[in-house]
Amino acid sequence: IAEAKTHLLKWEIKYAFKSPDCFTKLVITINGLSPGPTITATQGDTIVVVVTNLLETENTAIHWHGIRQIGTPWSDGTGGVTQCPIQPGDTFVYKFVVDRPGTYMYHAHYGMQRSAGLHGMIRVMVPQETKEPFDYDYDRSIVVNDWWHKSAQEQAAGLAALNFGWVGEPQSLLINGRGKFINCSLAGANSNVCNISNPECSPAVITMIPGKIYRLRIISVSSLSAFNLELEGHNMTIVEADGSYVNPVAVKNLNIYSGESYSVLIKADQDPSRNYWVALNVVSRKPGTPTGTAILNYFSNHPSKSPPTRPPIGPSWNDVLYRFNQSLAIRSHPNYIEPPPRTSDRVIIFLNTQNKINGYVKWAVNNVSFTLPDTPYLIALKEKLTHVFSQKPAPETYDYKSYDIGIVQPNPNATTSNSLYKLDYGSTVDIILQNANTLNVNNSETHPWHLHGHDFWVVGYGLGKFDPESDPKRYNLVDPIKKNTVPLHPYGWTALRFRADNPGVWAFHCHVEAHFFMGMGVVFETGVEKVGRLPESILGCGKSKKHTSYP
Numbered sequence: 019i020a021e022a023k024t025h026l027l028k029w030e031i032k033y034a035f036k037s038p039d040c041f042t043k044l045v046i047t048i049n050g051l052s053p054g055p056t057i058t059a060t061q062g063d064t065i066v067v068v069v070t071n072l073l074e075t076e077n078t079a080i081h082w083h084g085i086r087q088i089g090t091p092w093s094d095g096t097g098g099v100t101q102c103p104i105q106p107g108d109t110f111v112y113k114f115v116v117d118r119p120g121t122y123m124y125h126a127h128y129g130m131q132r133s134a135g136l137h138g139m140i141r142v143m144v145p146q147e148t149k150e151p152f153d154y155d156y157d158r159s160i161v162v163n164d165w166w167h168k169s170a171q172e173q174a175a176g177l178a179a180l181n182f183g184w185v186g187e188p189q190s191l192l193i194n195g196r197g198k199f200i201n202c203s204l205a206g207a208n209s210n211v212c213n214i215s216n217p218e219c220s221p222a223v224i225t226m227i228p229g230k231i232y233r234l235r236i237i238s239v240s241s242l243s244a245f246n247l248e249l250e251g252h253n254m255t256i257v258e259a260d261g262s263y264v265n266p267v268a269v270k271n272l273n274i275y276s277g278e279s280y281s282v283l284i285k286a287d288q289d290p291s292r293n294y295w296v297a298l299n300v301v302s303r304k305p306g307t308p309t310g311t312a313i314l315n316y317f318s319n320h321p322s323k324s325p326p327t328r329p330p331i332g333p334s335w336n337d338v339l340y341r342f343n344q345s346l347a348i349r350s351h352p353n354y355i356e357p358p359p360r361t362s363d364r365v366i367i368f369l370n371t372q373n374k375i376n377g378y379v380k381w382a383v384n385n386v387s388f389t390l391p392d393t394p395y396l397i398a399l400k401e402k403l404t405h406v407f408s409q410k411p412a413p414e415t416y417d418y419k420s421y422d423i424g425i426v427q428p429n430p431n432a433t434t435s436n437s438l439y440k441l442d443y444g445s446t447v448d449i450i451l452q453n454a455n456t457l458n459v460n461n462s463e464t465h466p467w468h469l470h471g472h473d474f475w476v477v478g479y480g481l482g483k484f485d486p487e488s489d490p491k492r493y494n495l496v497d498p499i500k501k502n503t504v505p506l507h508p509y510g511w512t513a514l515r516f517r518a519d520n521p522g523v524w525a526f527h528c529h530v531e532a533h534f535f536m537g538m539g540v541v542f543e544t545g546v547e548k549v550g551r552l553p554e555s556i557l558g559c560g561k562s563k564k565h566t567s568y569p
């Protein structure tokens with residue numbers, strides 16, 4: 019058995035002019051790259067990332083999405099929750115163990131910086147002697163996201179303004195950091211602003227040898243959009259979701275929500291004399307962005323040879339049932355089932371709504387829109403600075419008997435709070451996410467919810483209003499998948515069960531970056547008294563840190 023390794027990574031976070039979709043703008047890069055470098059490690063390895071913030075005028079923090087941070091809650095990278103954001107010029111050391119194989123991601127968890135390009139993939143391999151429940155010849159990565167030409171600061175300022183400025187639909191969709199802005203020639207008379215023949219925005223290429231089987235690891239670091247990914251002419255078999263093995267499902271195309279990761283297998287078994295499209299389409303919101311494309315290159319065709327066809331347009335953007343049924347089809351692989359507890363100790367129902375508070379547009383959970391305290395919860399709780407956030411208990415449910423989820427609420431008021439949910443350490447908790455109408459008539463959006471520090475079992479999905487009497491009787495307690503991110507479908511509900519067994523303070527929030535920014539999230543605390551002494555390097559900033567030692 020190979021010994022666990024320590025990977026020491028030194029990252030400089032810096033703005034740089036980049037042209038991912040041919041349009042040149044400032045992008046947040048890691049060592050000059052966006053997407054950032056892929057972290058590849060083996061289960062059990064330790065990752066040490068020495069992050070230096072060279073953004074000059076902005077803080078930052080990096081979240082290791084899907085890594086549970088068992089014993090290292092201070093390395094979760096959630097600005098305002100588990101750490102003070104890293105100040106310009108300062109260096110912060112993240113150190114954690116990748117305890118489970120699978121496909122994960124990292125990204126900024128501060129303001130709207132994820133949409134500025136600070137994100138990348140984490141691949142955790144099984145040890146050499148461990149066999150996975152499927153075979154393949156090669157292993158490739160696909161990172162998908164949506165892309166705006168407005169800066170993250172402009173987006174944030176609009177969202178926070180009384181005269182609300184919505185981010186709008188993205189200008190482009192990127193595959194492995196590359197896209198094509200169709201209005202390039204209109205963007206500026208100056209080809210320095212947008213140049214369609216800039217090699218930086220040539221399409222991403224995935225080369226396949228005819229007859230071989232490929233594992234594609236796919237992550238969505240999207241800021242807003244839900245996606246459908248189709249590999250023209252090839253079915254794919256879903257085999258992994260958020261680090262859990264899936265009972266293999268063959269699909270024509272894959273719906274993937276922000277914060278989710280999948281592995282699919284595809285066989286290069288089509289006519290080898292041509293290339294094929296990789297097509298990325300927006301679903302759930304009315305698309306305002308053309309299909310994102312990359313090239314599935316059959317060796318030995320030229321990688322830049324355009325397929326002779328039109329890129330697939332995917333399913334209808336508003337076919338909720340299509341997406342709902344694909345969610346239902348994702349179950350645990352029979353040989354890897356970890357059955358959930360039969361019962362739970364506590365049930366929390368979270369009504370998801372768009373609201374107005376003093377004229378500002380917000381999102382809220384049980385009518386409370388989340389705000390971050392100025393002192394991170396983890397530090398406040400360990401240092402017993404409890405007065406820094408509200409002690410008012412956060413609401414367990416909403417008035418489900420009288421609330422009509424199908425209409426714009428006559429009274430869209432909500433309140434703001436930075437209170438948290440204290441979960442008994444070791445207890446089993448059910449979370450029911452309930453969707454509803456937004457502030458616009460006949461509109462309910464898809465919200466991908468992401469839990470930090472834990473995986474949850476996805477025990478049920480429904481359309482309409484959750485019934486606390488009858489719906490739990492239909493939970494899947496036989497072979498539910500364990501995930502860290504799950505969609506809440508329009509006008510629907512999603513039920514999760516998890517064991518609060520990881521001491522720390524953990525965010526649970528909508529992974530649409532603008533929605534979390536507007537208050538769509540909560541914070542769970544569990545077993546914080548069991549958290550070891552916080553490393554002194556995370557307390558305070560710069561030279562006021564009691565002690566700083568870099569490995």
Ligand SMILES: O=C1O[C@H]([C@@H](O)CO)C(O)=C1O
Binds near residue numbers: 457458463
């Ligand atoms: O938060 C949001 O605001 C807009 C829209 O509801 C207001 O114009 C939208 O689509 C969101 O998801």
